[in-house]
Amino acid sequence: xxxxxxxxxxxxxxxxxxxxxxxxxxxxxxxxxxxxxxxxxxxxxxxxxxxxxxxxxxxxxxxxxxxxxxxxxxxxxxxxxxxxxxxxxxxxxxxxxxxxxxxxxxxxxxxxxxx
Numbered sequence: 089x090x091x092x093x094x095x096x097x098x099x100x101x102x103x104x105x106x107x108x109x110x111x112x113x114x115x116x117x118x119x120x121x122x123x124x125x126x127x128x129x130x131x132x133x134x135x136x137x138x139x140x141x142x143x144x145x146x147x148x149x150x151x152x153x154x155x156x157x158x159x160x161x162x163x164x165x166x167x168x169x170x171x172x173x174x175x176x177x178x179x180x181x182x183x184x185x186x187x188x189x190x191x192x193x194x195x196x197x198x199x200x201x202x203x
Contacts, residue, residue, distance in 0.1 A: 107131040 107128035116123040116130055123130075 103131070103135050 110127040110131065112127050113124065114127050114130055116125070
């Protein structure tokens with residue numbers, strides 16, 4: 089994230105330097121609209137508009153990823169809580185004395201027949 093921030097700052101510095109060195113008067117025409125200004129202003133407006141559009145286009149994906157991350161963190165917390173409960177239950181069961189095994193009915197009948 090910091091690398092992207094640094095790259096953004098470097099790009100901005102380069103763009104401003106380029107725009108300031110190109111200060112010739114230009115006319116921008118879009119349909120019936122005409123704008124007279126310096127090349128620097130036109131370039132900076134174009135870069136700003138491009139950055140705005142890029143931000144708007146990428147924001148739904150970022151929001152979706154944040155929601156997915158939050159949902160997975162909640163699910164992980166639930167699984168960890170369930171795991172802790174199961175481990176506690178296993179410790180309780182291991183701490184109990186062993187239960188005597190009851191003889192099955194067929195085995196008991198065999199003993200009675202042989203006696």
